[in-house]
Every structure is written in C-alpha cells, then in structure tokens.
Amino acid sequence: MTHAKFSRGLVPLSVLSVVLLVGGFAMVFFYAPNEADQGFVQKIFYLHVPLAIVALCGFVAGGIYGIRFLRKGDRTDDLRSYVAIHISLILAIGALITGSIWAKASWGSWWVWDEPTLVSFLIVFLLFACYQPLRFSIEDRERQARYASVCAVVGGAFVPLNFLAVRLAQAYTHPRVFATADGGLPAKMQLPFYLSLLGMALLYVTLWRYEMASKNTSWQLRALRRKLAGDDAVPPVGRTAAPTLPSS
Amino acid sequence: MSATPTRAVVAALIRKDLRRELRTQESLPAMALFSVTTFVLFHFGLDARSLEGDLAAGVFWVTMLFAAVLAINRQFVAEREEGGFDGFLLAPVDRTALFVAKAAVLFGFLVALQVVAVPAFAILLLEPSPGPGLPELAGMLLLADAGIAVVGTLVGALAVQTRAREVIVPLLALPLMIPVVIAAARGTAPLWLEAGAAAVEGRWPLILGLYDLVFGLLAYAVFDYLLDE
Numbered sequence: 001m002t003h004a005k006f007s008r009g010l011v012p013l014s015v016l017s018v019v020l021l022v023g024g025f026a027m028v029f030f031y032a033p034n035e036a037d038q039g040f041v042q043k044i045f046y047l048h049v050p051l052a053i054v055a056l057c058g059f060v061a062g063g064i065y066g067i068r069f070l071r072k073g074d075r076t077d078d079l080r081s082y083v084a085i086h087i088s089l090i091l092a093i094g095a096l097i098t099g100s101i102w103a104k105a106s107w108g109s110w111w112v113w114d115e116p117t118l119v120s121f122l123i124v125f126l127l128f129a130c131y132q133p134l135r136f137s138i139e140d141r142e143r144q145a146r147y148a149s150v151c152a153v154v155g156g157a158f159v160p161l162n163f164l165a166v167r168l169a170q171a172y173t174h175p176r177v178f179a180t181a182d183g184g185l186p187a188k189m190q191l192p193f194y195l196s197l198l199g200m201a202l203l204y205v206t207l208w209r210y211e212m213a214s215k216n217t218s219w220q221l222r223a224l225r226r227k228l229a230g231d232d233a234v235p236p237v238g239r240t241a242a243p244t245l246p247s248s
Numbered sequence: 249m250s251a252t253p254t255r256a257v258v259a260a261l262i263r264k265d266l267r268r269e270l271r272t273q274e275s276l277p278a279m280a281l282f283s284v285t286t287f288v289l290f291h292f293g294l295d296a297r298s299l300e301g302d303l304a305a306g307v308f309w310v311t312m313l314f315a316a317v318l319a320i321n322r323q324f325v326a327e328r329e330e331g332g333f334d335g336f337l338l339a340p341v342d343r344t345a346l347f348v349a350k351a352a353v354l355f356g357f358l359v360a361l362q363v364v365a366v367p368a369f370a371i372l373l374l375e376p377s378p379g380p381g382l383p384e385l386a387g388m389l390l391l392a393d394a395g396i397a398v399v400g401t402l403v404g405a406l407a408v409q410t411r412a413r414e415v416i417v418p419l420l421a422l423p424l425m426i427p428v429v430i431a432a433a434r435g436t437a438p439l440w441l442e443a444g445a446a447a448v449e450g451r452w453p454l455i456l457g458l459y460d461l462v463f464g465l466l467a468y469a470v471f472d473y474l475l476d477e
Contacts, residue, residue: 070473127423134420137410147406150470151420154402157466158424165427165455 006213013209017202024195032192041105046193048098050200051091052121056159058088058204059128063156066149078145079243081152083211085131087204092125120166127155135241145243219245254348257341261349266356268326275322276357279315283365286311287372298375305437308369309429312362313396317418319357320400323350324408337475347401347471354404355397362389374440381439384448388439391456392432398460399424402467405474431455 028046065081068074099118104110113119134151138144226234237244269275290307291297299307327333336346366385370378378385400421407416435452439445 070470123423123426127420130416130419130423133412134406134410134416137412137416139411143409146473147409150402150406150473153470154424154463154466157462161459161462162427165430165459168451168455 006209006216010206010209010213013202013206017199017206020195020199020202022199024192024199027192027195032189033186038106041102044098044102044105046196048095048102049193050197051098052095052117053197054200054204055088055091055095056121056124057201058084058091058208059124059159060156062088062128062152063154063159066152066156069145069149070153075145075243075245078149079212079215079245081149082135082243083208083215085128085152085155087207087211089125089128089131091200091204092121092128095121096125116163116167120163123162123166124155124159127158131155132241135243136239139239141244148243215242216245252341254342254345257339257345258349258352261336261346262352262356265349265353269353269357275319276360279318279357279361280364282318283311283315283361284368284372286314287369291373296373299373300375300440300442302433302437304369304374304440305433306429307373308365308436309392309433311369312358312365312392313422313425313429315361315365316354316358316396316400317421319354320404320421321407321414321417323354323401323404325413328408333475343472343475344468346475347405347467350404351397351401351467354400355393358393358396359390362393376440376442376444378440381445381448384445385436385439387453388432388435388448388456391453391460392428394460395428395456395463396425398463398467399428402463402471402474405471409474427455427459431459 025046028043032043032046034040034042062081062085065077065084069077069081096118099121100110103112103118111118131148131151135144135148138147222234287307290299290311294303294307296303324333327336337343366378366389403417403421403424406420407413410416431452435448435456438448
C-alpha cells in the first residue's frame, strides 16, 4: 500500500485553493458591482452556485469511481467514491442553506417550490443522503463496497435525468444568469464568479485528498500496529459506513 | 455461455414467481387493500368528497408508488431466505435473466393492481368518469409501471441483503421515482379534468419513456454485481 500518493502535493494544493477562494471572494465584494434589482443580497450567488455545481459534480464523480470499482475491484476506488459523496453531501447542505437564504431575500419565502433547480437539488440530496445508511446496514465489507458502488452509479445517472424532469415540470423562475435575453452575466461579475467556482472546486479536491490521506493513514497505522503488537492488540473494526481497505 | 436460452430462463422464473404469488398471495392482495385504504385516508385527510385534475392525479400516483414499495419490499425475500439465490447462482444461466423476470413480474403486479385500483379510485374519489381518456390513461399507466418496475427491482435487489430492508427500500426508491411521479401525474391530470378529458402533452410520455430506457439499460448493466456471492 503506497500512502505517499495520497499526500503528495497537498500543501501547494491547499495554499492554492485558499488563495483562489480568498481572492475570488475579495473580488466579489470589492470588484463586482451590486446587482441592480437585488442589491447586496445577490452576492450570495457567488457562494451558492459554486457550492451547488461542485456538489453535483462530486456526486457524479462518486458514480464514476463506483463504475471503476465495479469494473476493476480496487477497494481504493470504493474509498474514493465514498469520500467524494461524503464531501459532496456537506457542500450540498451548504448549497441548500445558502439557496434558502437567497430565496428568502429575493422571493420572500424560505422555500420556493416552483423553482426547478432548488427542487431537483433537494431530490438529489435526499437520494444521496441514503448512501450512508445503505452502507451502514450491510455488514460484509466486500458486499458493502459493491452495493454502495451500484447505488453511487445509479445516483450519478439519476442527477441529469432528474434535472431534466423537474425543469420541464415547472415554470422558469430561477434566474438564468448565463443565458438571459439581455446578454447574461456582465463581465465584471463573470470574473469573480469563475474565480469562486474554481476556488470551490479546488477546495473540494483538497478536502477530498485530505480525507483520502487521513483514511489511508489510519489504515496504515492499524496494519503497522497489528504487525508490531500482534493481531489481538488491535480491536476489530465495528460496524461502520466507511469503507475499509484490506489491511496490508 | 449458457446452455439454456435466456428467454426460457426468464419464462421459467416468471412462472415460478407467479405460481408462488398464486399460492402465498403475499403481495397483490396487500397492494390492492393498501391502495383502497389509502384512497379512504385521502378522503378524510383532504376532507374531499371528490377529486379532479392535478389533485386526483397526485393522490393516485403517490398511492401507486407506496403500493409498489410494498411489493418491492417482498420481491427478493424468498430468494434470500429460502435459498433461491443459491439455486439460481448454481444454474448455468445468464444472471440478468433474474432481473428481467423480477422486473416483468413487478410490472405484472402493478398492472394487475391498477385493474383494481383505477375503478376503485373512480368510484371512491374521482369526480369525472375516467372513461373518455381511457386509452391515453392506459398508455401512461404502462409507461410509468415500466419505470417503477425497473427501478423497483434494482432497489429491491440492493436492499434485500441489508439489515434494514424495510427502511432502505422507501428511502432509496422514492427519491429515484420522483421523475416518474412528476411525469405520470402531470400526464394524467388533463385526463381527469371535470370539464372533460384534455389532450396529454407529448413531453410527459416522452420523459417516462426516456426514464424507462435509461434506468432499464443501467439496471441491466449493474444487476450482475448485486448477485455475486
């Protein structure tokens, strides 16, 4: 088991994502103009939309790693898929909360049902929120990994289909910031937005790498302790939703 | 690969499941009773003598979905508890046959359920007669049933090996089937208008068809992994 590959380049990556996020948000507040209708409240857009986009991409990435696990059977891919979905869930909660705040500020209520993007996002969130209970309720490690991967693949394929269905079902009330009749997002808003998006994506990758490294290190540690002190010294893992790597 | 043609395997499995249902009667009667009870519940819950349009379609489809969950819960239990999986895995046959057979049986259950539930719904709650739009209604029912059957079978196979099967099935299946409810309810609503059946918008059957296709292919591709012992 090579543990180095999970921690390589983590420091520059962390620095870069901090710089990009701070720089992006600094531009949001000091460079981007206030939106004409909504005023200062609209600034939450630079946090909400990147959160949501990155979370959805993370769910799909979890599905892709799920496919890889099913094809190749490498437990590390299952761990990758698990960590991707785990962090996406956290970002998704952030996106739902910021979306709700934005809805309250600009439409006057905390939740707006005729708003397809918010609703589809909630559905996807509800589906993936079941990923961990599913893992937790399967004891056999190998089967847990396989079933969780199938669940991740189905969920990943569900994301675009669900967005299509919900969007068709509702009127267009969500601000289409990129493709509206009057030309979409102005240039002075575009740059801060793309910077925040990139920063958020890097933050996601950084968190994902840290979690991978941490999970791997603790398994490494277990294996070493077992080797040093004998099998009895290390208590067996209890029931857990987290994937376990076969200890080397 | 396999000595027996897959079609024969599927047919044998379907026959087995139908015979089993005929003898134990553990799914269909429960589904039908549950649906009628839920209609009565909705009558009191909504305090409505009759429903029409959007509301009628919503009540009907949510009830169908919950009734389907009952069947999905039981779908693979016999396979697991009475050694059906072992027997099937020992046989030199294509494994996807089990998926096709189970989905076909669930589809059959849903159609049989609706033969009872649609008239019951028309008598108990629906204000306009469902007569005029019946062919369109049948089309929507079949398309939606196919989607529910495919996704339900996949979820049923996923959940049967877990400890908390009764919890996992609704938690996984219901969000996955939200597109079915959206499309089926929107597609059925114009058929049940008090003013008389209106035309169904083409996009709803289209979405249902797309959903059936995508999840059909997906389930076909991943089902093998749910069987390996």
